[in-house]
Amino acid sequence: MHEHVQDYLRFRRALGFKLKWHGRILPQFADYLEAAGSATITDELAIAWAQLPTRVHPITWTQRLGVVRGFATYLKTIAPATQIPPKGVFPGQGKRPDPYIFSEQDITRLLGATSTLATPLRAATCRTLFGLLAVSGMRISEALALHRDHVDLDSGILTIISAKSEAPRLVPLHPTATTMLGEYAELRDRLRPRATATTFFISHRGTALLHGPVMAAFIQLTAQIGIRTETTKPRIHDLRHSFAVACLLAWYRSGDDVAGHMPALSTYLGHINPAGTYWYLSAVPELMQLAAQRLQTQADLAASS
Template identity: 35%
Template sequence: MKLPEAVAAYVAYKQSLGMRFATETRTLKSFYRVLGNIDIREVDADRVYAFLAGNGPVTAFWHRKLSALHGFYRFAIARGYTTSSPLPLTVPKEPRTFVPYIYSREEMKRLLAATADSERCNLSSLTCRTLLLLLYGTGLRIGEAVGLNLADVDLYSGILCIRESKFYRTRLVPTGPDLTLVLVQYAAERNKWPPLSPDGAFLLTERGRRLSRAGAEYAFKQLRERAQVHRDDSARYQPRLHDIRHTYTVTRLLSWYREGADVQRLLPQLATYLGHVDIAATQHYLTMTPELLRQASLRFERYARGGDDHA
């Protein structure tokens, strides 16, 4: 069997189980595009390693690609497409977990100010500014924001309907009065462009097309450079558009700590709001920044001294 056919069969099998399987599908399609339309039994260890390593060092992405290939080859061997796996037996140690970047209020102000200059950008100033405020005000994933249709944005009630997001779940996200006003102002301009049908995209490019995730990330990279927002630590990557979601979450948690709220009781609500299926993903944020750790430590010290703060 040809490698692309085997990949297609595996993807179809996973999706038949109700899995979105989007990231793994992209990885496996990249795998057969690199190796070509060859028989699956012709794939050898050297070709696999070249695909995994590329031109760079071992990263978390390297391990994610290997994980996708492990699942694929277990399936392929079980179905009789091949008799053995060419995957490496010795796996390099996975690098330190990536630490997201948390934008300061000043950095967000600089980014928003930079949207006034949309030169060499595939987005209008208004679309770029609206996207940033939407992500900063709701903590949406990028794909959720660009996937919004006109019917999903209830400007009267200030509610966004996030349909079948990362884990095939639909949820409602309130926007608040300030962000709702931003969306109303954007909609007034956006509605001058077709399509105006309910399934028409809410966020559009300069050419009136639906904004893609790749297009949004490219525009943000240009914007970040104009705003001179850079990462000064030893991290391999510069601040990303997706880090605005992390910034939203950390900001919300810090606000709760400073208000004296019961953070542990509120975590399940935050998990639902963010679209997490497991509260552990939300709890991870509690150790993400020194300031959050400090606030948690202060809260515990007051609790240990017999105060009425929640631990």
């Protein structure tokens, strides 16, 4: 079973997937099968193994079982006796949280509120970081991982090293975004000329910027401008969602070929599977309505011809 696991990981990685988490837990699953005396995957053993972590949200069990499901699908082509664990075993299966879609006014107020943060560098870092996420749709992990040589201020192109793929992607920016990054870099180097971090975004101490303090600032600022309430809890990732939705809305409203633009948007966002981009059509009611209207218009034209 361990040999099959390694073959599966090599196969998937050759397609561009890093699979760091898969590489850690699938050998553990193989150990579990061997300890149980089973030479193949069964639904019962897979489900039991997925539930080994205690005091976790069921989504963790779902994710563990999903990893096994992918491996089992591969293994069944070699060993027909392999059982592929079913979906929907645990509560909360696969449901994404509804995104909070930031309006332009929300983003303007969020960036403006950063001036209230404790130090000038912290304020500038959060303002530039949140602004970059809003205009590029980058993941927060990608932005925090940016090194100085990943940001080409001359060409206005970022090089993104994603945790989800071996291949880097290039993200061109609007000139105004490049100017914003240049101004931050100048301020950063002036305020912390001896910074120890090689990352583009740094803390007020000159060290690499970490997710925890960024999240704390985001929570503080969204509450301060009144969009965070007991029932509405925007996430940093929602800036990425808002970027994608804004692109799609603009294309639909202007009558552009949305389907033709989708591959470009998927590539820009770093979606390995285009389904991740098409999800926005069903996640936002206005987009679903526009898509339905477009389909109805096309159907009417086809019927009239």
